[in-house]
Amino acid sequence: MVGLEALAAALSYLALALLLGQLVAAGFLLPDGEPKSLRHSLLAGATAALLIFLAVAVVALVIQGAKLQRGFPSAELLWRYLTMAQSGKIWLAREIYGALLVLFIWNVVNKGAARHRLRTVAVLSVPLIASRSLTSHAVAVRDDTLLIVIADAIHLTATALWAGGLMALWRVVYFAAKEKQAIAWTAKIVQHFSNLALVSVTLLALTGFYQSWIHVGALKTLLNTDYGNTLLLKLVLFSAMLSAGAMNFLSTRRVLARAVSRNENGHVASKTALRRIGIESFIGLLIFCATGLLTVLSPGIHAVHQAASANRSLASTAESAAKKRYLPAEGASVKIIEPKIGQVFATDQVPLSFTLIGAKRGHHVHAYVDGELMGMFEGKAGTLNGLKPGRHTLELRVVAADHQSELDAFDRVEFMVK
Amino acid sequence: MYSKFLIVLSSALLLLALPDSHSWGHAYPAVSVPNNGATVQEPPRELRIQFTEAVELAFSQITVKSVNGAIVSQGKLRQPSSDTLAIDLKPLSAGNYSVEWQVLSVDTHVTDGVLRFTVGAPAN
Numbered sequence: 214m215v216g217l218e219a220l221a222a223a224l225s226y227l228a229l230a231l232l233l234g235q236l237v238a239a240g241f242l243l244p245d246g247e248p249k250s251l252r253h254s255l256l257a258g259a260t261a262a263l264l265i266f267l268a269v270a271v272v273a274l275v276i277q278g279a280k281l282q283r284g285f286p287s288a289e290l291l292w293r294y295l296t297m298a299q300s301g302k303i304w305l306a307r308e309i310y311g312a313l314l315v316l317f318i319w320n321v322v323n324k325g326a327a328r329h330r331l332r333t334v335a336v337l338s339v340p341l342i343a344s345r346s347l348t349s350h351a352v353a354v355r356d357d358t359l360l361i362v363i364a365d366a367i368h369l370t371a372t373a374l375w376a377g378g379l380m381a382l383w384r385v386v387y388f389a390a391k392e393k394q395a396i397a398w399t400a401k402i403v404q405h406f407s408n409l410a411l412v413s414v415t416l417l418a419l420t421g422f423y424q425s426w427i428h429v430g431a432l433k434t435l436l437n438t439d440y441g442n443t444l445l446l447k448l449v450l451f452s453a454m455l456s457a458g459a460m461n462f463l464s465t466r467r468v469l470a471r472a473v474s475r476n477e478n479g480h481v482a483s484k485t486a487l488r489r490i491g492i493e494s495f496i497g498l499l500i501f502c503a504t505g506l507l508t509v510l511s512p513g514i515h516a517v518h519q520a521a522s523a524n525r526s527l528a529s530t531a532e533s534a535a536k537k538r539y540l541p542a543e544g545a546s547v548k549i550i551e552p553k554i555g556q557v558f559a560t561d562q563v564p565l566s567f568t569l570i571g572a573k574r575g576h577h578v579h580a581y582v583d584g585e586l587m588g589m590f591e592g593k594a595g596t597l598n599g600l601k602p603g604r605h606t607l608e609l610r611v612v613a614a615d616h617q618s619e620l621d622a623f624d625r626v627e628f629m630v631k
Numbered sequence: 632m633y634s635k636f637l638i639v640l641s642s643a644l645l646l647l648a649l650p651d652s653h654s655w656g657h658a659y660p661a662v663s664v665p666n667n668g669a670t671v672q673e674p675p676r677e678l679r680i681q682f683t684e685a686v687e688l689a690f691s692q693i694t695v696k697s698v699n700g701a702i703v704s705q706g707k708l709r710q711p712s713s714d715t716l717a718i719d720l721k722p723l724s725a726g727n728y729s730v731e732w733q734v735l736s737v738d739t740h741v742t743d744g745v746l747r748f749t750v751g752a753p754a755n
Contacts, residue, residue, distance in 0.1 A: 350657070511657050589681060
């Protein structure tokens with residue numbers, strides 16, 4: 214099931230990259246005076262990629278249903294998922310948007326595939342790619358969710374532009390070699406793509422490192438978890454693709470420019486460009502496979518929760534409390550800002566805000582109300598729910614990332630619920 | 632050239648299709664009340680689990696069972712906050728209880744597991 218899910222995710226990423234890459238190539242990269250047949254061919258390729266995306270999404274929905282039902286899903290369950298779950302609603306919206314985009318492309322083809330219309334379709338395809346972030350690991354991060362979702366959306370779009378654009382470029386260079394287009398024409402489109410690739414790579418490197426930090430958290434997690442190891446593999450592939458890209462940027466462009474300046478027929482230069490672009494594209498394909506796997510793996514930063522959930526001691530709390538030893542704070546501290554001392558609340562929901570200095574070991578806080586563990590908070594604020602009327606003592610205690618090691622760092626206030 | 636390409640591509644896809652041997656899910660209990668493994672003196676009136684991620688109420692369930700398998704949770708599952716689920720409990724007598732949970736997290740992953748707690752004899 215996991216393999217199927219990863220495969221569907223990889224195919225979905227690939228299809229969307231091919232969609233955007235071919236639309237951008239047709240609308241933005243092709244130099245003036247390109248053969249109409251090439252433009253139409255790229256548009257047909259983009260439509261095929263979009264249809265594949267829509268079909269793969271249906272397969273992904275059935276897999277999702279199978280996970281929920283633990284067997285082949287019923288139509289009733291799928292309908293409930295699509296109408297009641299956040300991720301189901303997003304799936305439905307993306308599928309409808311994708312279907313409308315197919316109709317729009319069909320309309321553009323019927324009207325002669327003018328360049329400005331192709332550019333509109335290319336821009337309209339971006340939300341389809343970026344909206345994948347709304348059901349990704351990014352949306353499940355507790356703090357700064359919006360920022361992380363935006364970073365993920367930029368990352369996905371930049372990846373689709375680079376890798377999808379490369380695959381489209383390969384098609385264009387292949388077409389040029391086959392149809393014996395002037396080598397100057399090929400050199401020009403490679404030059405156009407290089408500019409786009411430079412921007413895309415910069416964006417995806419920045420957002421990629423930011424997200425890696427969010428989802429992995431520490432070097433140890435990178436080495437000791439499946440997610441971390443797959444991410445490492447992706448980084449190795451990214452480095453290889455970057456090297457191939459640098460070679461194309463520094464060398465292939467020069468090879469093509471030399472062929473233009475010497476007025477050669479460009480057969481050898483085209484062949485070299487095709488081979489190098491093909492290698493870079495192939496590494497891009499492997500990166501999509503790694504990304505598909507990352508999509509279904511649990512982020513490394515959750516490994517501690519997974520382990521804690523599996524290994525938590527069954528010893529009684531009373532016994533644990535008697536033996537409870539707090540680890541040295543080593544600079545960690547917490548300060549409760551709200552509730553204030555003696556503050557009175559009219560409802561059973563009490564807003565909580567605090568400042569946390571994690572220092573070496575501290576990661577989040579546990580909230581105890583009258584000695585009973587009520588929740589954990591990783592941000593700077595939250596809500597304590599279901600408090601009974603009366604006087605209460607709130608204690609926030611700093612905890613290490615393993616969720617079990619509490620530190621000798623706490624703050625305490627008394628408040629009242631009416 | 633093409634045959635080599637196909638071999639490498641097939642290997643990559645096969646790698647993805649390998650059967651899973653791990654728990655791959657994403658939302659795990661971070662804190663539960665009563666806590667996992669705890670012995671409480673006073674019978675709790677509700678069970679509450681805070682997960683590491685936001686979860687979908689419509690596709691989540693918690694069942695609390697006594698040691699003989701009788702279901703002691705009652706009423707509808709509630710979601711006091713996006714990452715927390717709570718369910719009411721019948722009056723509990725002293726004994727061991729298991730908490731079977733299954734959730735769908737907002738990033739589409741389904742996880743499940745079992746927590747345990749004990750209601751101890753009241754202190755004299």
